[in-house]
Amino acid sequence: QFKGKVRIKEVGPRDGLQNERTFISTADKIHLIEKLSESGLDYIEASSFVRPSWIPQLADASPVLTRLIRRRGVMYAALIPNLRGLQRALHVSIDEANIFMSASEGHNKANINKTIEETFPILEEVVKEAQANHLTVRGYVSTVIACPYDGPVQPEQVLYVVDRLVEMGVTEISLGDTIGVGVPPQIERLLELLLEKYPPTLFAMHFHDTYGTAIANIVKSLEMGIRIFDSSIGGLGGCPYAKGATGNVATEDVNYLLTAMGYETGLDHGKLLEAAFFIESKLGKPLKSRQLEMARGE
Numbered sequence: 244q245f246k247g248k249v250r251i252k253e254v255g256p257r258d259g260l261q262n263e264r265t266f267i268s269t270a271d272k273i274h275l276i277e278k279l280s281e282s283g284l285d286y287i288e289a290s291s292f293v294r295p296s297w298i299p300q301l302a303d304a305s306p307v308l309t310r311l312i313r314r315r316g317v318m319y320a321a322l323i324p325n326l327r328g329l330q331r332a333l334h335v336s337i338d339e340a341n342i343f344m345s346a347s348e349g350h351n352k353a354n355i356n357k358t359i360e361e362t363f364p365i366l367e368e369v370v371k372e373a374q375a376n377h378l379t380v381r382g383y384v385s386t387v388i389a390c391p392y393d394g395p396v397q398p399e400q401v402l403y404v405v406d407r408l409v410e411m412g413v414t415e416i417s418l419g420d421t422i423g424v425g426v427p428p429q430i431e432r433l434l435e436l437l438l439e440k441y442p443p444t445l446f447a448m449h450f451h452d453t454y455g456t457a458i459a460n461i462v463k464s465l466e467m468g469i470r471i472f473d474s475s476i477g478g479l480g481g482c483p484y485a486k487g488a489t490g491n492v493a494t495e496d497v498n499y500l501l502t503a504m505g506y507e508t509g510l511d512h513g514k515l516l517e518a519a520f521f522i523e524s525k526l527g528k529p530l531k532s533r534q535l536e537m538a539r540g541e
């Protein structure tokens with residue numbers, strides 16, 4: 244039976260590609276984004292305005308956003324670490340600024356070279372400037388279950404960062420299991436704490452699938468009232484500053500799960516697979532998603 248709508252936010256062109264060694268040309272990145280937008284996805288994180296020397300793959304964020312043919316009704320967002328990144332993004336126009344930090348010190352330091360406390364004023368500056376330019380801001384909190392440097396992360400640490408981001412004016416929080424180690428009881432404990440204070444509509448869940456638990460964690464999140472999920476086409480991705488973190492859960496696998504459960508995603512499954520096969524051919528290695536394996540007859 245029909246269970247309502249769920250929104251899938253596509254992060255493959257950013258979270259996926261940032262971890263790929265094979266350089267994907269600007270034209271191919273644009274082609275991927277355009278194919279994704281044809282599948283009905285209405286939110287695509289197109290690139291990242293971080294320091295290019297940290298993520299060389301996405302150094303072409305500006306030409307990607309400039310040359311892209313934008314589809315009406317699709318939001319094109321980008322990852323923004325600081326004011327310098329926001330200025331670059333404003334120059335080429337984005338629909339939402341996605342700021343990010345971690346719930347744990349170790350990963351925050353490795354990923355953005357700052358302590359947690361040093362990070363807040365930098366992000367606050369970004370939010371103010373984004374709002375002055377009529378942009379909404381999404382905030383990622385990484386390592387919400389565990390940190391590759393510090394070990395287990397307590398839900399209270401996540402709440403602390405969420406509180407600060409909400410105070411700044413962030414309108415959506417994406418909770419990242421960056422290294423993909425979480426299991427449903429941990430997701431439940433985390434969301435129980437956050438949902439005592441905030442409505443489920445504030446949150447998106449961002450699962451990496453290192454140990455194959457992302458789908459189980461999505462089902463748990465659905466039970467807890469979450470209706471926004473991040474995913475990457477073909478299961479692309481990882482975090483270059485979190486060793487062992489593999490790709491995001493695959494968009495086509497999430498779409499299968501949700502539609503088979505009776506949720507409406509508005510996505511064309513065939514077109515998702517086309518986009519996945521396209522980027523797979525450019526990377527020159529087989530991507531791992533159950534739907535792709537089925538389509539290949541494996």
Ligand code: HMG
Nearest residue numbers: 292293294297324327328354355356383385386419421482
């Ligand atoms: P830093 O080296 O400490 O930079 O990097 P700084 O602020 O000290 O500045 C040094 C120089 O870099 C300056 O140039 C700046 O202008 C320049 P100089 O004056 O020396 O010539 N610079 C920039 N240039 C272009 N664009 C910029 C920029 N910023 C500074 N935006 C910084 C600090 C945060 C920039 C760096 O650490 C960085 O870029 N980190 C990003 C790492 C990253 O992208 N990680 C992956 C994304 S996060 C993720 O994947 C997790 C997520 O998916 C959720 C989950 O799964 O949990 C979101």
Ligand code: MG
Nearest residue numbers: 258419421481
């Ligand atoms: Mg991620």
